[in-house]
Amino acid sequence: MAEVGYAHFSAREVAKRIGYSIGTIYNVFGSLDLLVVAVNSRTVGLWAATARARLNEAGANRIAALVEGYFDFAERNQNLWMAIYDHHMPEGETFSSDYVEQLGELIGIVETEIVGLLPQLGSGEAGTLTRSLLATVHGHCVFALNGTFALLGVHDPRHVALARVREALAAASGNVPP
Amino acid sequence: MAEVGYAHFSAREVAKRIGYSIGTIYNVFGSLDLLVVAVNSRTVGLWAATARARLNEAGANRIAALVEGYFDFAERNQNLWMAIYDHHMPEGETFSSDYVEQLGELIGIVETEIVGLLPQLGSGEAGTLTRSLLATVHGHCVFALNGTFALLGVHDPRHVALARVREALAAASGNVPP
């Protein structure tokens, strides 16, 4: 996946590279979809670990460290990261519990920082704000990677994304009765 | 594409449905990639037209109309809209000029509103802010459609996205020397 990307990811090629036959892949994972889900769950796990590492060596500005970490991870693991969003569950299927777990950990890391910064927030509000900030950074990251920003003359997506996050945090800290 | 989505979109099926042979498709479009690009360019064109229509029947809050229009278009044309982002140019290829043109129109519509709201902004700043707001809404829309928000208990993605946009606009109007 890291080498060829989602579009050219193939169960047969995986089998070849790990020295098993195509049949074994299907016995273990059940379908290409589920194999991709397994890969993506692992990627989210790596992502969470990277975020944690970034926070450990972060200075005073931990939010900036998270935003930078987001962009860095996506850029350095483009194919893996994009595969998370290129893949869609077949209609009616639900997220695998493994995936949900890894994603929960990643979001928990961010939420802890938000709560640390804005302890006045109720837990529901903090949760919604966390997911909204992740969505904000996600959007900027997508446009940075797929060339939409470059095409339109936005040269520093990270800086812009961080600005949006700061504004949202400032607004949240001001809007809450003390 | 609207029916089966990007993952199951097939040149052969297109040929069958329009009553031509597979060879003709390839003579006209050159490859599946370019056929998808043609479909996506058309989708962006529809999208721009929808946004314009929304503004025409909008009340005082034109920004809210744009955000609502964004979500509505994506939700009502899920497969078409997602295909825009599911498809990636093969390494080294550039955007088709048709696609760039349609996208430019869509962004122009939004930028006009931003400039109307914040005429103090320099044109470079207005451009960057426009793209950043689009990225913000895009991120919220992706999470709304792919189920990430629902999975995590965010129930009103539109409202949250609009809140982020409002905060960014408020910050921009305050930060610029009058």
Added chain:
DNA sequence: CCAAAGAATTGAACATTGTTCAATAAAATA
């Protein structure tokens, strides 16, 4: 240590796909 039961692995077989390209049909031109 061996034989039988269980588990893991295989790869041929099938349906579909993207892609190519010589052959054919249709249209335009002289």
Added chain:
DNA sequence: TATTTTATTGAACAATGTTCAATTCTTTGG
């Protein structure tokens, strides 16, 4: 009408996801 240009075809090829009876390996019970 004869010729050239353009458009269209679909068989052929390589590659893919998926299935499943046959095979190999492992474990177990005596």
